[in-house]
Amino acid sequence: MKDSRRNFLSTAIAAGALVPLSQAVANSQEVSAHPGSGARQTYPIVLSTYSLWRFHNEEFRDFDKCIDLADEMGFDGIELLLYQLEQNELLSHSKMMSYKRHALRLGLPIVGMSTHQGFVTPDRELRRQNIDRTIGQIELAYTLGIPTMRVNTGRWGTSGSFDALMANRGIEKPLAGYTDEDAFPWVIEALEACIPTAERCGIVMALENHWGLGLTPEGILRIVNAVDSPWLQITTDTGNFLEEPYTRLEKIAPQTIFVQAKTYYGGGEWYALDLDYPRIGEILRKHHYRGFISLEFEGKEDYRTAIPKSLELLRNAFPRNAPSNPPA
Template sequence: MNTRRTFLSAVAAGSLVPLHQAVGQATPAAVAGPRSSHPIALSTYSLWRFRNDELRDFHKCIDIADEMGFDGVELLLYQLEQNEMLSHSKLMSYKRHALRLGLPLVGLSTHQGWATPDRQLRKENTDRTIGQIEVAYKLGIPTMRVNTGRWGTSGSFDALMKNRGIESPLPGYTDEDAFPWVIEALEACIPTAEKCGVVLALENHWGLGLTPEGILRIVDAVDSPWLQITTDTGNFLEEPYERLEKIADKTVFVQAKTYFGGGQWYSLDLDYPRIGQILQKHNYRGYISLEFEGMEDYRTAIPKSLELMRTAFPRVPA
């Protein structure tokens, strides 16, 4: 059969059909369609958790994510910074490793501390954050989790968690003093974020990010498409669904916590199908990154968590 003549005849007749039909091949049995669920990533925090030194290595974490069937990996930068030099060659080895497995690096989770009256300390945190944006760019990571920082008056993180994330300001100051500091710092980071194509995503964490109103006040004041929100499902300890709804519209990345075996600091009995419906209502289409924070062995808890995420976050066509 002259397949070129068949194809041209179809074009001339205005009845162009898929080429496999024009040349007499069988129609494929399966038709492509949307993914059945949101892409689910594994946060390396789920493995290391500040206590498992043998799981500090990103290469090992990337391998585990691949073996367990995740669609991407979110890197916790603090996990690397504690005992390794951030050399260019080391960073590129993670990028190469992920490429070889076909497993994208989709998020970089970082820490900042701008809730301080010390201007020099705020500048140091801003400079470090700009450097972190450049790390994300080198790794090809499109979004970076940032925090407001906290006052530090709790002493320890354990004490902060015992007080449900609520912390008193430094003597002589209020939260109202800190909002302009955080806004100014993030505004200084925006030009680098835009240049590098890395969306900063302010998390509903502790400090000024304890409430949806606090998060939105900062994001709305900066008013840039390069500053949006990382929604953490486990960081609103009271009225979680109402609060998650308030920040869903500006969410570009989701961290979903599970607590199999009981949480290290607390456990939440989260209705994930309900959370999935909230995100769907606001047309969220992006990644769900698992942050396992329970005491069960990760080898059994993380696969169960992945199954839960696949079920709770179906990918509904827009």
């Protein structure tokens, strides 16, 4: 693996892709270093396997390949997109455990698991099925030694396709005869049903500011505050507030337990945001966030250049011990 890492770095440097990366890490450490301090100098930056597979890149369905690339590119850990593995019908328990062993051998922890479920439906039996699914995901995270997993509210499903939902900037009409007010109790009740398993397994569910009822900070906070448990917190996705992102990100920062950071080199698949990551870093430090930053690359540029550039960006934006001066 050391040889493969050297080969990867040599190739990338020759292509000009990673020239700034080592300097970026050095710069971020220099900014925040305090002689004699044993504190970590940068936030741990991990790679979401979504950055590689993206629901269609078949060559990256192999989680082992994603682990190797995260290691070779210099990330501090990895976040698993569970749906990526669920599509493999031949996946066995022993294979899942082999991923855990592989990551351990590289000293590359699997720190998060991104899952899917949907509670926004008047169908009680369908909600129960999604509760059972989520409980099974919690137990899988426990088996893999993963401390937190992303959960969603789900959505109404009236958009037809995800492309149509994105064309409407994530806004979706409720089913006929219902409103979002009907759906909040469904989601709260469902997540409450998952809390005992989360506590037993020591897995923090982290509700993402995604689509559905998590589209706004008010929506996601309403759910998290109603459940009122340390085992349900928030996954902050920097790219999912399409308007007033910094004001909205600040509202959910105090209860954030995990951060997914979007980049869009080469233009976005559905949209691209010009995010000010140093400003986002200030917001997180202001609210004492000290956890993982998971890269979700969602651009069209080749991953071999875009992901190293994204890592450089995040290393510079998230020095761990920089002074916190909230933007005006």
